[in-house]
Amino acid sequence: MILARLKRKNAYSRWNKKRRCPQSLAANLDLLVLVTSPDSPPFRPRFLDRALLMAHREDLPTLILVNKCDQKLSEEAEDRLATFQDLDWDVHLCSVVTGEGIQELKEHLSGLTCALVGQSGVGKSSLLNVLHEGSRQRIGELNAKYNRGNHTTNFSLFLPWAEGGGGVIDTPGVRELEVFGIEPAQLAFQFPDFQPYLGQCAFSVCTHLQEPGCAVLKALESGEIHPDRWDSYQKLFLELKESNTRWT
């Protein structure tokens, strides 16, 4: 019997398209561990942009964890990871297969409540099994034809650390991360790289998509803002605009 529902400190959520409601994958976190991989499944920076946006909106500290570092990172991936670091997001490399970076990760997460989130097949459950002695999570092979995960984990699971408080949450991998709950006009404020330029555009109301005299577009042209980040911004802007008219 549910007697009360306490207020959440924070939540990592996405929009559930089918049920037309927000869906929280994990809540009350000290740290969100956003897991990614270099090659299988492919590194998807725009997926990271979306996940970082949802975490930033909740003021949720985030670690970008590149698992499977036994695989080679492309130059493009290295470039994007460097951009995230420049924006003050922590990036850590590890491999469940070789054990590289695992001990440091264990030490970093100790005492914290954290969740492993990311695309299907990046190795979240494999990580849980090496981070937590009591964990026997099922792991799944990648789909060879599409080079992506098979959605092996289908519910979130919290395992408390043996000592020191906190714990680790395994979550189901998602293919798409639909964002929600942000007014398109507020979106730029969720992009830390846009901050220095906001309020400096020629028009006081600026979408930063095409206006003349836009300070964000100027920073994009001069290379101060990474083109991929702006590309994510414009896709998200249009998506939020469309979904707000459909659902609210």
Ligand SMILES: Nc1nc2c(ncn2[C@@H]2O[C@H](COP(=O)(O)OP(=O)(O)OP(=O)(O)O)[C@@H](O)[C@H]2O)c(=O)[nH]1
């Ligand atoms: N090469 C390599 N493969 C790994 C590594 N970690 C996990 N894998 C493999 O990646 C595949 C997917 O691992 P899972 O742990 O099931 O991935 P997941 O992120 O939990 O996937 P979902 O539950 O579907 O979201 C398995 O075949 C693992 O053996 C790693 O560090 N290097």
Ligand SMILES: [Mg+2]
């Ligand atoms: Mg899993």
Ligand SMILES: [Zn+2]
């Ligand atoms: Zn502008």
